[in-house]
Amino acid sequence: MQAVLNASQVAEANELDVTSNVKVEPAQVETIKRPGKWAKYFRDTWQLYVLFLPAFLWLVLFVFLPFAMNLLMSFQDYQTSKGIFGSEFIGLTNYIDFFTANNFLDLLVNTLLLNLLVLVIGFPCSIILAISIYESRSKVVKGMAQTTTFLPFFVSAVVVCNMLIEFLQSDTGMLTNILVAFGMERQNLLRNPAAFRWIYALMELWQTMGYNSLIYLAALSAIDTSLYEAASIEGAGKFKQIWHVTLPGIAPTIIITLILKVGKLMSLGYEKVLLLQNPYNTEVSEIISTYVYNVSLAPAYGQANYGLAATIGLFDAVVAIVLVSVVNGISKKVSSTKLW
DSSP, X not given: OEEOOOXXXXXXXXXXXXXXXXXXXXXXXXXXXXXXXXXXXXHHHHHHHHHHHHHHHHHIIXXXXXXXXXXXXXXXXXXXXXXXXXXEEOTTHHHHHHHTSTXXXXXXXXXXXXXXXXXXXXXXXXXXXXXXXXXXXXXXXHHHHHHHHHGGGGXXXXXXXXXXXXXXXXXXXXXXXXXXXXXXXXXXXXXXXXXXXXXXXXHXXXXXXXXXXXXXXXXXXXXXXXXXXXXXXXXXXXXXXXXXXIHHHHHHHHHHHHHHHHTTTTOOOHHHHHHHOOTTTHHHHOOHHHHXXXXXXXXXXXXXXXXXXXXXXXXXXXXHHHHHXXXXXXXXXXXXXXXX
């Protein structure tokens, strides 16, 4: 934006310079440059963009760039010796091979059932644990409950799975002996396909329940305590207070976490499943994540196929986006809480 002196301003300038006999001509007047709207905005807020730069670079290097390479690999017969730009382009072959594979439906069903069982068992238990700790009047009980339920989260997956394998040995396993005392037939439950999903879900509950309850404890601490006092004056007991004050108070947090967890239904980590997998339970323990591992890094089905593994990863991402969008749409219709 430029501002130029008009004729009256030039005349005034000439009158002021009468003693020096120097006249200011309109063409000689220097123009005044003012910063534009966007330039002024960036001048005032550049510090925020400097703070955002590391996170942006991380997203580019570890999210956007790998996603673009993964997308390109899914259309290639990727060879490590040739690289991503030298591998042969094969079109939709990887997609056709995956969707027409004999075990495609088995992989999809196993993944969904295992994740749904973990969600159905673990999600409400974390909320119940958080409410129980919050409602406890003893600080000692609160501290012990939080510590004992949170510590298993720091135990590595390898240690947890090896502990479970030892506890479920058919002859010397501690859990097996306890179950036999209650009338169960002596057997190794990890070799029983019907028991595998329940074993995995309960193991996941034990390890992550305390960690998952932290976000609900934080939400509970934000509830106005005067609401409990008002409910108590009205004659509401503890359970009615929980139903009418506590749960509505943390409802937005519950909805948001549920939406995010539904988006992860297809992305169950393969480590624990792979460690508990054996030839006896493969029919229910072979999920999409373990299949990706088997066809890429440790090919149990022949030569490593990185292009097929990239295709499966994209399939997981698309399904996750669809699931999150559907659940978010339902949430918008039944409540005011939504992700977008």
